[in-house]
Amino acid sequence: xxxxxxxxxxxxxxxxxxxxxxxxxxxxxxxxxxxxxxxxxxxxxxxxxxxxxxxxxxxxxxxxxxxxxxxxxxxxxxxxxxxxxxxxxxxxxxxxxxxxxxxxxxxxxxxxxxx
Amino acid sequence: xxxxxxxxxxxxxxxxxxxxxxxxxxxxxxxxxxxxxxxxxxxxxxxxxxxxxxxxxxxxxxxxxxxxxxxxxxxxxxxxxxxxxxxxxxxxxxxxxxxxxxxxxxxxxxxxxxxxxx
Numbered sequence: 205x206x207x208x209x210x211x212x213x214x215x216x217x218x219x220x221x222x223x224x225x226x227x228x229x230x231x232x233x234x235x236x237x238x239x240x241x242x243x244x245x246x247x248x249x250x251x252x253x254x255x256x257x258x259x260x261x262x263x264x265x266x267x268x269x270x271x272x273x274x275x276x277x278x279x280x281x282x283x284x285x286x287x288x289x290x291x292x293x294x295x296x297x298x299x300x301x302x303x304x305x306x307x308x309x310x311x312x313x314x315x316x317x318x319x
Numbered sequence: 320x321x322x323x324x325x326x327x328x329x330x331x332x333x334x335x336x337x338x339x340x341x342x343x344x345x346x347x348x349x350x351x352x353x354x355x356x357x358x359x360x361x362x363x364x365x366x367x368x369x370x371x372x373x374x375x376x377x378x379x380x381x382x383x384x385x386x387x388x389x390x391x392x393x394x395x396x397x398x399x400x401x402x403x404x405x406x407x408x409x410x411x412x413x414x415x416x417x418x419x420x421x422x423x424x425x426x427x428x429x430x431x432x433x434x435x436x437x
Contacts, residue, residue: 210362211422237424246409246427247363260424294362304351305370308425310363 210295216317219285225314227278227295235301236278237308238270239294247294247304253278254301285318321346323410325428332400332435338429340431341412351413352393353425354384359407368384369393380404397411
């Protein structure tokens, strides 16, 4: 089973709202990732968690706040977003952090619209 | 810096014909290369990867890719295209330079839209 799940599938929020995106995997993977994908563009890395600790932050604005409560869950907390933050947010996981040969498995994404 | 290039924005193929989606890479050290497919409004699905060994890599849904070190290419191929193969295809390389190879994040090409007509 190589399934990564994400909720919600769609989210519409105002610029003053606070919302959270959730990601879950039960493959025993110890690396989890958040990517942002604009329409017709490749995914861009935002954050990497290795063994539940934040290991990479690709200079993401503080209005995006990641959290990894345990080895199966990854959250992305959103606050005071801008319309340009509207995108598809993808979660991914891989077996071994730092494993160069490891495959990243992606969830279906959350499509976010900021009004 | 590690990078991949997908020179074609779109590839059009008739159903039943062979298809090729091109990818070239630029890496320092050993290349770790991946192909993913993305259907409309969906996440990315892993197709195949090259780590080492045989230059012809077989993957999901009948796809295969040929690693060519001299041409620094990793083209995706399928002998007989299906209409259902129509999607966006991404080539990716493992970034082993930015964080010293310790994190293994992916760098994606811009993507190639494959359109298979009946």
